[in-house]
Amino acid sequence: MTGRFAPTPSGRMHIGNVYAMLGAWLSARSRGERMMMRIEDVDGPRVVAGADRLMMDDLHWLGLDWDGEPMFQSRRTERYEYALECLRSQGVLYPCFCSRADIRAASAPNEGDGFTVYPGTCRRLLREHPEQVRARLTRGDRHSIRIAMPEAAVAFTDGVYGPRRYDLAREVGDCVIRRADGLFGYQLAVVVDDLDMGVDDIVRGRDLLRSTALQMRIRRCLLEGGFEPEHGGIDPCAAGRPASRCAARPAYAHLPLIDNAAGRRLAKRERSLDMGALRARGVRPEQIIGYCAWLLRLRPDPSACPPADLLADFSWTPLRGEHDDRILDPASPHTPAWLAEAL
Known part of the structure; x- marks a missing residue:
């Protein structure tokens, strides 16, 4: 590890x-x-x-x-671009035109960990009015890129907090992976970096417990989209294990x-x-x-x-x-x- x-x-x-x-x-x-x-x-x-x-x-x-x-991370733009293409191949990305004020106004209060669940405004817009989305993109409207969360749960056992389970759609929500200013989001960058570095022992503050569920989902989507890590170790994914199992490899410990x-x-x-x-x-x-x-x-x-x-x-x-x-x-x-x- x-x-x-x-x-x-x-x-x-x-x-x-x-x-x-x-x-x-x-x-x-x-x-x-x-x-x-x-x-x-x-x-x-x-x-x-x-x-x-x-x-x-x-x-x-x-x-x-x-x-x-x-x-x-500032030297790794090409890797993040590559990861974005792997996710795009899975059909899990969509443009978001919402401002931060729009999101705050439409979101329920968070639980004190600073994590705001996106209400899905632009995901519904794409589903119900795709022509409006195409028109806004053609017009060059400023937008970020989000990854859609499925109606599913992610579970893991934390080294400190024990078994944890998060409903991806309701407790995590669709996350920005590329900001409107062109910078890549933290949640995508850390998953790509951990994969490329071969990191599978992750220790951090308990305010990132919910982010762990999101990152596990991003990791799975990347691997299923053909993402190939840079690290030189033996990757269990290359040994015929399903990508979904490889995606769950890291051990996590979150601290008070x-x-x-x-x-x-x-x-x-x-x-x-x-x-x-x-x-x-x-x-x-x-x-x-x-x-x-x-x-x-x-x-x-x-x-x-x-x-x-x-x-x-x-x-x-x-x-x-x-x-x-x-x-x-x-x-x-x-x-x-x-x-x-x-x-």
Whole structure:
């Protein structure tokens, strides 16, 4: 199996990013797996110049390594174009002329994970008035491209949250895979990248649980559309296994989120907790790793330790019974002095 780091270079890493990356690194390295690096810079307007170098420097400083050279999404447009053609061959794509305001107005409230289910406006338009769609395309109207979800469910067993099941049509909805500005969507890019890198050990925040169902569906459609991964390992798909089984190969583990003292998800704009600020204050890498290990419930207290000390006893078992999001509370007796001062 192969794990991966997949940071977005939109700013300096913070404690929450390190916590997730430590989990990903331990999951892979504890089993002697490869660990890859992908810089998720497909959304150019969000990229902060130099942030990728700082992130990789911080990971080296923390003692979290990876194999080979990093992959940059911004250099992979041809692969995403190829993937789009594979999906088009399956007849699952359609143009969407809706604005974000249109979608918000027509959508039901989401469940707090930031996932808005598209109400299917343009899918119905294509079904009921295809001539209008053709006319708008001929006219050059601005549009994104969505992938249609079937009336079916996707199920998987998460390493932390256990069995999960999502109704693709009702709980996931049709997703944008190419934006109206021409940029490829996150959901398509990460599936293509994981296939090309041979990644099948995926660790990330629990806010992406629902996205996992979507990505499993995109993965299946790609493989059934003839998509051929770049990675050089032995692909079970090439050994005669059905594409639908190959599409379910990744193992997933989703982690509770890290919130600030106000209960809001930790963000990169909270500069006092980013790696640059903590390193400038003289905080040692072992202190940060030890605290993140405690957040992962791998240690009984947040005492300092290097990541290698966590490998022998690594397991997701402690998290399976404790799904509550973590709160960085300066008044908590578990909050070390260096972190309380930063908070």
